[in-house]
Amino acid sequence: MTDFPASTVLGYPRIGPRRELKRALESYWDGSSDRLQATAAQLRAQTWLRLRELGLAGIPSNTFSLYDHVLDTAVLVDAVPERYRHLPELDRYFAMARGTQELPPLRMTKWFDTNYHYLVPEIDATSPFRLASDKPAAEYREALALGVDTRPVLLGPITFLLLAQAAPGSPEGFTPLSRLDDLLPVYTAVLAELAEAGATWVQLDEPALVTDLTPGQLAAVRRAYDQLASAGPKILVAGYFGDLGEALPALSAVHGIALDLVRGGLPDLSLLRGKTVVAGVVSGRDVWRTSPDVLTLVDRLRPHAAEVVIGSSCPLLHVPYDVEQETDLDPDLRDRLAFAEQKVREIVALSRGSLLAGPISAPVPAGFGITATATRSPYAIRAKAQARLGLPPVPTTTIGSFPQTGDLREARAALAAGTVDVAEYETRVRAEIEHVIRLQERLGLDVLVHGEPERNDMVQYFAEHLDGCAVTRHGWVQSYGSRCTRPPIIHADVKRAEPITVRWATHAQSLTDRPVKGMLTGPVTIVAWSFVRRDIPLRDVVWQLADALRGEVEDLEAAGIGIIQVDEPALRELLPLRQSAQPEYLEWSVGAYRWATSGASDATQIHTHLCYSNAGEVLAAIDALDADVTTIESARSGGTLLTAPGIADYSRGLGPGVYDIHSPRVPDVAEIEEHLRKILRVLPADRVWANPDCGLKTRAYAQVEAALANLVAAAARVRG
Ligand code: MET
Numbered sequence: 028m029t030d031f032p033a034s035t036v037l038g039y040p041r042i043g044p045r046r047e048l049k050r051a052l053e054s055y056w057d058g059s060s061d062r063l064q065a066t067a068a069q070l071r072a073q074t075w076l077r078l079r080e081l082g083l084a085g086i087p088s089n090t091f092s093l094y095d096h097v098l099d100t101a102v103l104v105d106a107v108p109e110r111y112r113h114l115p116e117l118d119r120y121f122a123m124a125r126g127t128q129e130l131p132p133l134r135m136t137k138w139f140d141t142n143y144h145y146l147v148p149e150i151d152a153t154s155p156f157r158l159a160s161d162k163p164a165a166e167y168r169e170a171l172a173l174g175v176d177t178r179p180v181l182l183g184p185i186t187f188l189l190l191a192q193a194a195p196g197s198p199e200g201f202t203p204l205s206r207l208d209d210l211l212p213v214y215t216a217v218l219a220e221l222a223e224a225g226a227t228w229v230q231l232d233e234p235a236l237v238t239d240l241t242p243g244q245l246a247a248v249r250r251a252y253d254q255l256a257s258a259g260p261k262i263l264v265a266g267y268f269g270d271l272g273e274a275l276p277a278l279s280a281v282h283g284i285a286l287d288l289v290r291g292g293l294p295d296l297s298l299l300r301g302k303t304v305v306a307g308v309v310s311g312r313d314v315w316r317t318s319p320d321v322l323t324l325v326d327r328l329r330p331h332a333a334e335v336v337i338g339s340s341c342p343l344l345h346v347p348y349d350v351e352q353e354t355d356l357d358p359d360l361r362d363r364l365a366f367a368e369q370k371v372r373e374i375v376a377l378s379r380g381s382l383l384a385g386p387i388s389a390p391v392p393a394g395f396g397i398t399a400t401a402t403r404s405p406y407a408i409r410a411k412a413q414a415r416l417g418l419p420p421v422p423t424t425t426i427g428s429f430p431q432t433g434d435l436r437e438a439r440a441a442l443a444a445g446t447v448d449v450a451e452y453e454t455r456v457r458a459e460i461e462h463v464i465r466l467q468e469r470l471g472l473d474v475l476v477h478g479e480p481e482r483n484d485m486v487q488y489f490a491e492h493l494d495g496c497a498v499t500r501h502g503w504v505q506s507y508g509s510r511c512t513r514p515p516i517i518h519a520d521v522k523r524a525e526p527i528t529v530r531w532a533t534h535a536q537s538l539t540d541r542p543v544k545g546m547l548t549g550p551v552t553i554v555a556w557s558f559v560r561r562d563i564p565l566r567d568v569v570w571q572l573a574d575a576l577r578g579e580v581e582d583l584e585a586a587g588i589g590i591i592q593v594d595e596p597a598l599r600e601l602l603p604l605r606q607s608a609q610p611e612y613l614e615w616s617v618g619a620y621r622w623a624t625s626g627a628s629d630a631t632q633i634h635t636h637l638c639y640s641n642a643g644e645v646l647a648a649i650d651a652l653d654a655d656v657t658t659i660e661s662a663r664s665g666g667t668l669l670t671a672p673g674i675a676d677y678s679r680g681l682g683p684g685v686y687d688i689h690s691p692r693v694p695d696v697a698e699i700e701e702h703l704r705k706i707l708r709v710l711p712a713d714r715v716w717a718n719p720d721c722g723l724k725t726r727a728y729a730q731v732e733a734a735l736a737n738l739v740a741a742a743a744r745v746r747g
Pocket residue numbers: 426427428485546594596636638721722723724
């Protein structure tokens with residue numbers, strides 16, 4: 028019995044090979060174009076037809092989203108909070124995604140251990156679910172009209188509910204998963220609609236099944252899939268980013284399972300009997316070529332399953348489109364790479380037994396590992412030495428970046444195109460730094476920043492200046508909505524050839540008497556937001572970066588910079604999905620951070636910054652970082668940090684963000700003041716800092732000036 032196409036991917040990038048979706052969204056939002064839906068349809072068609080042209084047999088649909096697939100699912104099942112309901116359809120969708128001047132958006136957080144962000148659905152105890160959109164069936168029919176019979180993809184009900192949060196005001200102890208039985212009829216209805224439209228297989232994405240589940244949650248998995256398996260189409264459950272473990276037996280009713288064989292191992296093979304198995308052997312999480320050796324895994328599966336299909340380990344959402352566009356990359360490196368398009372070719376070739384071995388591992392010396400232990404003097408001693416900074420109670424500061432203006436982007440493009448030389452470009456950067464310093468002085472902030480105008484991106488900038496890292500020109504990966512990043516590729520041992528940030532920081536400090544914070548990106552974050560070599564352990568790469576940054580910290584200090592921030596927003600992101608692996612990770616990641624920062628003298632104030640944290644979850648690790656001051660996202664996460672157990676005992680400086688920077692909305696003084704007062708009820712005034720949730724680079728100057736003026740005013744009020 029073989030009825031599933033022989034090769035497939037679980038999903039594909041959707042931002043567009045030239046970021047067409049980004050452009051279409053931005054011009055829709057600013058009202059300059061109404062081509063959004065047309066562009067979206069074009070991108071979908073282009074993807075289906077391209078995948079077919081590449082010879083892929085099983086082509087997915089409904090992997091497209093105007094903003095986020097979790098948000099799409101909330102809209103699909105009508106899990107729309109009351110406050111957005113008065114808005115017409117598309118405005119409502121974007122209000123949930125981005126907020127409006129009146130309404131904050133849904134909370135946003137990271138999708139498992141990736142750098143993709145999803146919007147967190149709010150589920151209450153009683154609002155009925157109903158099928159409120161025909162997006163999956165409409166996209167299925169759209170593809171069919173082009174002659175492509177696709178496999179619709181839905182976010183599975185378990186992952187949807189586990190990622191959701193209880194709506195504000197829900198009864199004590201309420202969990203969204205308790206609404207599963209109310210939700211399943213809606214899924215049954217979508218599946219029936221898809222069957223009716225002609226779909227034979229439907230893929231349900233359930234990455235939450237690779238995390239630790241309680242017996243009650245596992246029972247919910249079984250209940251859900253026992254029911255959905257008979258809804259009409261055949262069901263393929265995709266559990267990616269790890270091992271399905273205990274969840275696999277609970278999926279006994281479904282027709283097919285997609286296994287992530289890059290992140291996870293082979294499961295108990297007896298559980299695959301009679302099933303279609305998609306062998307996810309081509310990695311959707313890195314950019315390295317696949318070896319034909321992976322076919323040995325496929326051979327191990329074959330005798331146990333009804334059929335085995337070659338596939339990607341996860342949706343290809345997290346890799347760029349096409350390595351052929353990277354004409355500037357060193358050809359030896361490029362030969363070792365595969366982006367989405369190349370991965371599809373690999374999958375097709377593997378399914379035909381014709382994948383050739385290519386250069387795979389790095390032609391570089393083996394990495395070195397550092398495992399030094401590093402400590403600074405006790406905090407009390409440091410705090411005394413740092414009193415020289417003369418800061419007021421509740422000092423005001425920002426997280427580092429100021430708006431990246433069109434001028435700056437133009438200057439960078441001109442530099443890349445060679446129409447502006449380095450000297451001219453740097454003159455413009457210096458002028459921008461001066462502008463940012465003057466603005467902060469005018470606003471009355473206490474600890475200033477240089478604004479990061481020289482950085483296109485907080486990770487890429489360091490990758491450009493470190494040996495062993497390469498950057499791409501077109502390798503964009505969606506981060507959220509219209510936002511993309513170009514993850515660098517760490518392909519060899521990392522070394523710092525010369526100081527990276529010192530001249531920008533010292534220029535900024537030369538312009539003012541107030542302290543300027545030096546600004547570095549931490550080792551874990553650089554690794555989390557890059558594609559990393561596979562031939563040495565991740566921890567060794569992190570430690571190599573930590574050693575390079577340690578040199579930079581020492582150089583900044585020697586150049587007279589008294590406050591140095593080492594950002595680790597991705598610390599939690601790399602936290603292994605299974606609890607059993609977390610302590611080891613935290614030990615080496617925290618150790619690397621301390622190695623990077625512990626060369627600083629007592630009088631130098633070390634800051635760190637975290638976001639997307641569910642900070643309560645990693646409070647012990649934050650504490651172990653031993654930074655003098657930690658600024659952290661809080662407003663956007665609804666202030667949950669302040670109720671985290673142990674928060675009152677946190678003994679060093681803490682700046683829970685007082686407003687969300689992801690939204691264009693300007694917070695007023697009273698709102699910020701209220702946030703600060705809440706913080707001050709939990710923490711003593713001599714440890715509290717006033718700052719936004721995160722950097723300001725995605726905002727416009729008008730918003731930033733207004734918001735920071737209100738921040739300074741609010742801090743002044745609480746000081747009194
Ligand atoms: C995602 S964390 C950002 C930190 C960085 N220093 C900034 O302000 O942009």
